[in-house]
Amino acid sequence: MNGVAAYVWLIPLCPLIAAAVTALLPRQQRRLASGLAIGAISLSFLLSVLSFLPCLTRTADERVPRFLVNFDWVQLGSGFLRLGWMVDPMSAAMLVMVSFVGGLIFIYSVGYMANDENFTRFFCYLSLFAAAMLGLVVANSLLLLFICWEIVGLASYLLIGFWFHKPAAAAAARKAFVTTRIGDIGLLLGMVWLYSETGSLVFYDEGRGCLEQTALSALASKTLAGGMAVTTSISILIFCGAAGKSGQIPLHVWLPDAMEGPTPVSALIHAATMVAAGVFLVARMHPLMSLGSGLQVVAWVGALTAVFAASIAVAQTDIKRILAYSTISQLGYMMLGLGTGGVAVGMFHLFTHAFFKALLFLGAGSVIHGCHGEQDIRRMGGLRKLMPVTFATYGVGMMALAGFPLFFSGFWSKDAILHAAHTWPISKGPFLLGLLGTLLTAFYMTRQMLYVFFGTNRSTTRALAVSHGIHESAPTMTMPLVVLALFSVTLGFLGTPVWPWFDAFIAGRSAHWALHHLTEALPTMGLSTIIVLIGTSAGWWCYGRGQIAQSPFRDTLAGFAPRLYSLLRDRWRVDEFYAATFQALNQALAELCDLLDRRIWGGMVRLITAAAEGFCALSRWADDQVINGGFEHACRRLSRSGGILSACQDGQIRNYLRVVAVAVVLLMLWLLMGESL
Numbered sequence: 001m002n003g004v005a006a007y008v009w010l011i012p013l014c015p016l017i018a019a020a021v022t023a024l025l026p027r028q029q030r031r032l033a034s035g036l037a038i039g040a041i042s043l044s045f046l047l048s049v050l051s052f053l054p055c056l057t058r059t060a061d062e063r064v065p066r067f068l069v070n071f072d073w074v075q076l077g078s079g080f081l082r083l084g085w086m087v088d089p090m091s092a093a094m095l096v097m098v099s100f101v102g103g104l105i106f107i108y109s110v111g112y113m114a115n116d117e118n119f120t121r122f123f124c125y126l127s128l129f130a131a132a133m134l135g136l137v138v139a140n141s142l143l144l145l146f147i148c149w150e151i152v153g154l155a156s157y158l159l160i161g162f163w164f165h166k167p168a169a170a171a172a173a174r175k176a177f178v179t180t181r182i183g184d185i186g187l188l189l190g191m192v193w194l195y196s197e198t199g200s201l202v203f204y205d206e207g208r209g210c211l212e213q214t215a216l217s218a219l220a221s222k223t224l225a226g227g228m229a230v231t232t233s234i235s236i237l238i239f240c241g242a243a244g245k246s247g248q249i250p251l252h253v254w255l256p257d258a259m260e261g262p263t264p265v266s267a268l269i270h271a272a273t274m275v276a277a278g279v280f281l282v283a284r285m286h287p288l289m290s291l292g293s294g295l296q297v298v299a300w301v302g303a304l305t306a307v308f309a310a311s312i313a314v315a316q317t318d319i320k321r322i323l324a325y326s327t328i329s330q331l332g333y334m335m336l337g338l339g340t341g342g343v344a345v346g347m348f349h350l351f352t353h354a355f356f357k358a359l360l361f362l363g364a365g366s367v368i369h370g371c372h373g374e375q376d377i378r379r380m381g382g383l384r385k386l387m388p389v390t391f392a393t394y395g396v397g398m399m400a401l402a403g404f405p406l407f408f409s410g411f412w413s414k415d416a417i418l419h420a421a422h423t424w425p426i427s428k429g430p431f432l433l434g435l436l437g438t439l440l441t442a443f444y445m446t447r448q449m450l451y452v453f454f455g456t457n458r459s460t461t462r463a464l465a466v467s468h469g470i471h472e473s474a475p476t477m478t479m480p481l482v483v484l485a486l487f488s489v490t491l492g493f494l495g496t497p498v499w500p501w502f503d504a505f506i507a508g509r510s511a512h513w514a515l516h517h518l519t520e521a522l523p524t525m526g527l528s529t530i531i532v533l534i535g536t537s538a539g540w541w542c543y544g545r546g547q548i549a550q551s552p553f554r555d556t557l558a559g560f561a562p563r564l565y566s567l568l569r570d571r572w573r574v575d576e577f578y579a580a581t582f583q584a585l586n587q588a589l590a591e592l593c594d595l596l597d598r599r600i601w602g603g604m605v606r607l608i609t610a611a612a613e614g615f616c617a618l619s620r621w622a623d624d625q626v627i628n629g630g631f632e633h634a635c636r637r638l639s640r641s642g643g644i645l646s647a648c649q650d651g652q653i654r655n656y657l658r659v660v661a662v663a664v665v666l667l668m669l670w671l672l673m674g675e676s677l
Contacts, residue, residue, distance in 0.1 A: 004050075004051050004054050004067035004087050005067045005068055005069040005085065005086075005087065006069075007047060007050075007051075008047075008051055008067070008085055008086075008087050008138050009085055009138070010044075010047055011044045011047045011048055011051070011095060011099070011134050011138060012044070012131045012132070012134035012135035012138065012148075013131070014040040014041070014043045014044045014047070014131075015037070015040045015041055015044060015127040015128070015130040015131040015134065016127070016128070016131035016135075017040065018036045018037050018039070018040035018041075018127040019037075019124050019125075019127035019128040019131060021036055022036055022037065022120060022123055022124040022127060023124050025120055026120075027117070027118070027119075027120050027121075028120075029120060030119045030120055033119065033120040033123045033124070034106075034109075034110050034119070034123050036123070036127075037106055037123040037124075037126055037127045038103065038106045038107060038110075040127060041099055041102055041103045041106055041127070041130055042103055044095075044099045044130070044134060045096070045099035045100055045103055048092070048095035048096045048098075048099045048100075049096060051067075051087045051092050051095060052092040052093065052095065052096050054067065054087075055087065055088065055089045055092040055093075055505075056505075058508065058509070058510050063508055064088055064089060064506075064507065064508035065088065065089065065508060066086060066087070066088045066204055067086065067087045067088075068084055068085065068086035068087070068140050068204055069084055069085055069086075069140075070082050070083070070084030070140060070141075070202055070205050071083060071084060079199070081143070081201075082141065082200065082201075082202050082205065083140075083141045083143065083144045083202070084139075084140035084141050084144070084202055084205070085138045085139060085140050085144070086138065086139070086140035086203065086204065087138065089505050089506050089507075089508060090280075090283060090284070090343065090347060090506055091137050091138060093347075093351065093505070093506075094137045094276075094280060095134065095137055095138065097351055097354055098130070098133055098134060098137065098273060098276075099130070099134065101271060101354050101355065101358050101484075102126075102130050102133075102268065102273065104358070104362075104480040104483060104484060105126075105264050105267050105268050105271075105358065105362070105480070106123070106126060106264075107476060107479075107480055108264055108267075108362050108365070108476065108477050108480045109122065109123070109126065109262075109264040110476050111473065111474045111475075111476035111477040112262065112263060112264055112365055112369060112477060113262060113264070116262075118162070121162075122159075122162060122262070125155060125158045125159050125162065126159070126264075126268070128151070128154075128155045128158075129152065129155035129156065129159060129268065129273060129274075130273070131151075132148045132149075132151035132152040132154075132155055133148070133152055133273040133274070133277065135147075135148035135151070136148035136149055136152060136277055136280070137280065140202060140203050140204060140205075141201050141202045141203065142191055142194070142201040142202075142203070142210070143191065143201045145281070145284075146187065146188070146191060149184070149187075149241070149245070149277065149281075150184070152245075152273070152274055152277060153177060153180050153181070153184070153245075156176060156177075156180075156258070156269055156274050157173050157174075157176060157177040158173075159261050159262075159265040159268075159269070160172050160173040160176050160257075160258045160260060160261040160265065160269075161173025161174075161260075161261070162261055162262055162265065163260070163261070163262070166260065168257075168260050169260040169261065171257070171260075172254075172257035172258055172259075172260040172261070173260075173261075175253070175254045175257055176254040176255075176257065176258055178254075179244060179251055179253060179254040180244040180245055180251070180254065181244075182240075182244060182251060183240045183241045183242070183243055183244020183245065183251050184241050184244060185240070186236075186237045186238070186239075186240025186241055186244075187237065187238055187240060187241025187242075187244075187281075188241075189237050190234050190235075190236075190237030190238040190240070190241070191238075193230075193233070193234050193237065194210055194234050194238075194288075195210075197215075197218070197219055197222070197230065197234075198210040198215040198218070198219065200215070203284065210288070211284075211285070211287045211288060216231075216287060216288065216291060219231050219234075219288070219291065220291050228292075229291070229292040229293070230292075231288060231289075231291040231292035231294065232291075232292030232293045232294050233292075234288065234294075235285070235288060235289040235291075235292060235294025235295075235297075236294055236297055238281065238282075238285055238288075238289075239282065239289075239294065239297060239298060239301075241278070241281065242277075242278035242279070242281045242282050242335075243278065243301065244278070245274060245275065245277045245278035245281070246275050246276075246277070246278025246279055246331045246334075246335070247275060247278075247305075247309075247327070247328045247331055248278070248301050248302065248305045248328075248331065248332065248335060249301065249304060249305045249308055250574070252305065252308075252309065252328050253574060253575055253578065255270070255275070255324055255327065255328055256321050256324040256325060256328075256571070258270075258324065259318070259320040259321055259324050263320065263361060263362070263364060263365030263368060263369075264362070264365065266320055266323075266324070266361050266364075266365075267357075267358045267361035267362050267365070270323070270324065270327040270357055270361060271327075271353070271354045271355075271357045271358035271361060275327060275331055276350055276354065278331070279331065279334045279335065279338065279346060279347070279350050280347075280350070282298060282335065282338050282346070283338060283343045283346060283347050286338065286342070286343050295338070295339045295340075296339065296426060297339075298335050298336075298338055298339035299335070299336055299338075299339025299340050299421075299424070299426075299430050300339075300429070300430060301332075301335060302331075302332040302333065302334065302335025302336035302337075302338070302339060302430070303332065303336045303421070303429070303430035303433040303434060303437075304332070304433065305328060305329065305331065305332030305335070306329045306330075306332030306333050306336060306433065306434060306437035307329075307332075307433045307436050307437045307440070308328075308329075308332075308572070309325045309326070309327075309328035309329035309332065310325070310326070310329040310436075310437045310440035310441055310444065311440055311568055311572075312325045312568055312571050312572065313325035313326050313329065313440070313441075313444045314440060314443060314444045314447070314557065314568055315555065315557065315565050315568035315569040316444075316569070317376055317377055317378055318375050318376060318377070319364045319367060319368070319375050319376075319377050319380075319448065319452065320361070320364055320368075320375060322377075322444060322448055323357070323360050323361055323364060326357075326360075326401060326441065326444070326445070327357060329437055329440075329441065330349070330353050330357065330401070332437070333349055333414060333417050333434065333437070334346045334347075334349050334350050334353070334417075336417055336421055336430055336434060337349055337416065337417035337420060337421075339430075340417075340420040340421045340423075340424040340430060341416065341417065341419075341420025341421070341424075342420070343506055344495075344500075344502060344503040344506040344507065345416050345417055345420050345503075346417070347502075347506060348412075348413045348416060348494075348495045348502050348503070349410075349413035349414060349416070349417055351413075351491065351502075352400070352409035352410055352412070352413040352488070352491050352492055352495075353401075353410070353413070355400075355409065355484050355487040355488045355491060356396070356397045356400035356401055356408075356409065356410055356484070356488040357397070357401070358484055359393060359394070359396065359397035359400075359481060359484035359485055359488055360394065360397040360398070360401065362477070362480060362481055362484065363390055363393055363394035363397060363481055364394075365477070366387065366390040366472075366473040366477050366478065366481065367380070367383060367387065367390060367394075367452060369473050369477065370383070370386070370387055370390070370470050370471050370472060370473055371383075371459070371470055374459065377448060377451040377452050378451065378458065378552045378553050379458055379459050379552075380451060380452045380453075380457070380458065380459070381451065381452065381453075381454065381455040381456055381457050381458045381548065381552070382453070382454070382455055382456045382457040383452055383453045383457075383470065384453040384454065386457075386470045386471070386472070387470070387471070387472045387473070388472065389472060389473075389478045389481065389482070390472065390473065390478065390481065391453050392485070393478075393481040393482060393484070393485040394449075394452075394453070394481075395449065395453075396408070396485040396488050396489060397484070397485065397488055398445045398446075398448070398449055400488045400489070400492075401441060401445055402441055402442040402445045402446070402532055402535070402536065403415070403438060403441070403442070403528060403532050404532060405525070405528075405529045405532070407489060408488065408489060408492060409487075409488055409489065409490070409491040409492030409493075410488075410492070411492060411528075412492035412493070412495050412496055413492060413495060414438065414528070415521065415524060415525050415528050416495060416497075417434065418431065418434050418435065418438070418524050418527075418528055419520075419521050419524040419525075421434050422524050435527070435528070435531055438528055438531050438532060438535070439531050439532075439534060439535040440535065441535065442531070442532045442533075442534075442535025442536045442539065443535040443536070443538050443539045444539070445539075446535070446536045446538075446539025446540060446543070446544075447539045447542070447543050450539065450540070450543045450544050450548060451543065451548060454544070455546075455548055457470070458548075458552045497514070497517040497518045497520070497521040498513060498514060498515060498517065498518050499511060499513055499514070500514065500517065542556040542557065543556060
């Protein structure tokens with residue numbers, strides 16, 4: 001056991017212990033609960049940094065450094081089901097990112113949830129969530145990953161429905177739990193199939209792992225009856241789980257409703273943890289998915305999701321819901337990058353997105369907090385002077401998300417995805433969809449900025465009057481925004497075409513300056529820059545020329561295409577479609593099952609019950625009347641006979657003599673009668 005593997009299990013254990021201790025604390029121990037949670041995630045961050053450092057070393061043959069521990073867990077027949085944990089460059093970077101961004105969100109939550117009566121329970125759930133996500137990252141077994149995967153789902157259910165007294169929050173929690181379970185069924189089936197083919201769910205195990213050359217070579221030669229490769233089938237099943245967790249169509253419907261939870265939960269789920277789990281799973285299983293056509297499915301689903309979600313965000317008015325659909329869109333870009341460019345391309349956008357999307361969600365939380373719970377962007381406006389720190393940091397996040405050139409991380413990571421899609425030999429369709437998504441992203445983020453921070457305040461409530469209602473958030477909320485804004489700018493320079501450090505780090509190579517890569521990427525960079533500027537200009541033209549002030553509650557797009565705008569505002573009516581089809585079918589099947597249960601199976605049960613009761617009644621009658629009655633009658637006869645005999649044997653000698661005398665007389669009469677005859 002090497003030094004890194006010796007303590008990597010402590011990284012998820014720290015927040016898990018904090019969650020267990022916090023669960024036992026009384027509600028009044030607010031400071032202790034937050035201190036335990038922040039201290040545990042800080043310790044996990046320090047251990048993650050220590051795990052990250054050895055991954056920076058390069059071997060002579062420049063192989064990917066992996067530090068792992070595997071062990072037997074449960075005996076199955078003659079063999080053992082093995083588990084293990086691992087640190088490699090991808091998981092090490094994820095550990096640092098999850099613990100760091102999660103720690104900032106924990107600190108932010110102290111200020112945001114300060115007045116919540118269930119403050120202690122909230123930090124218990126946060127710690128459980130962080131522990132599950134960190135455990136998922138270090139897992140060297142698909143089974144251990146799946147266990148942590150399900151704990152992530154449980155923690156998300158608890159956090160989304162944290163304000164369970166609100167019917168919308170309770171419904172959103174159930175929706176998230178059920179929808180992600182649908183995808184998890186596919187993941188579970190893929191796991192079982194993979195185990196049946198390879199005999200192992202451990203990723204790397206000295207040549208015996210399911211992602212190592214021996215197992216992959218054996219899988220590559222197998223096909224199904226229809227000609228589909230076994231690797232493709234298993235990859236698609238595993239991708240179902242990733243699509244559920246990462247909100248890819250058609251399993252995206254839970255993610256926007258997750259906004260019903262507290263804003264720190266939205267930031268945690270949508271930035272660095274839950275939704276990133278699906279992308280991480282695809283990246284981890286990339287060696288398997290690259291053998292068949294699984295990555296093609298990933299690329300097309302990602303591209304369609306990116307455009308689909310971005311189009312919906314164009315017509316939303318809830319500040320958090322806009323960011324939610326933006327998250328779905330960006331997750332689609334990550335899947336597109338994984339499908340067309342490889343692990344480093346998709347994961348780089350995951351890392352940059354974690355910082356600027358956490359910044360945007362926490363910034364939105366600051367706006368909501370400062371506006372006393374208001375989330376409708378049509379009732380905001382003019383906040384850039386009233387909330388200057390929030391405005392400046394939110395602007396950085398907006399430009400990073402939109403992909404403004406050169407100085408923002410989102411530009412470099414999204415451009416790498418577009419470049420990979422452009423050079424993808426199979427089809428140019430995902431590239432064109434990616435460009436359209438870029439245009440829509442720049443448009444709806446410009447629209448949101450103009451509605452929220454520019455113009456005059458449009459609040460209709462006296463409590464939110466400009467001068468004394470709206471205020472800047474506390475330092476515990478604004479300082480994390482400043483830190484996240486700093487990383488949203490600087491992180492992108494780790495993955496530029498000139499110095500592709502992140503790509504080399506993931507691949508286990510040494511990074512080198514490559515000026516010639518810049519010339520290859522310039523056409524895509526120039527095209528994406530033009531598209532971003534067009535989208536931003538279109539947003540300004542529609543909303544920045546006094547259009548909002550004229551009619552804040554009538555969107556400019558509604559005037560151009562009212563039917564299309566209505567469709568986008570209603571989220572393409574996907575939920576209504578599901579309600580009319582799958583939910584209606586499920587309801588009909590439920591009613592049929594209820595009918596069968598009540599009338600058929602229930603009737604059969606009642607018939608059998610009646611027959612059993614009749615048999616019991618007959619048995620009771622036979623027992624009472626025949627068996628018991630006959631026995632009692634015989635007993636009475638015997639008793640009477642015994643009484644007669646008892647009367648004859650009363651112990652009186654004179655009675656005995658009388659009987660003898662009578663008997664003698666009768667005997668003599670009988671003898672005399674016999675002689676006379």
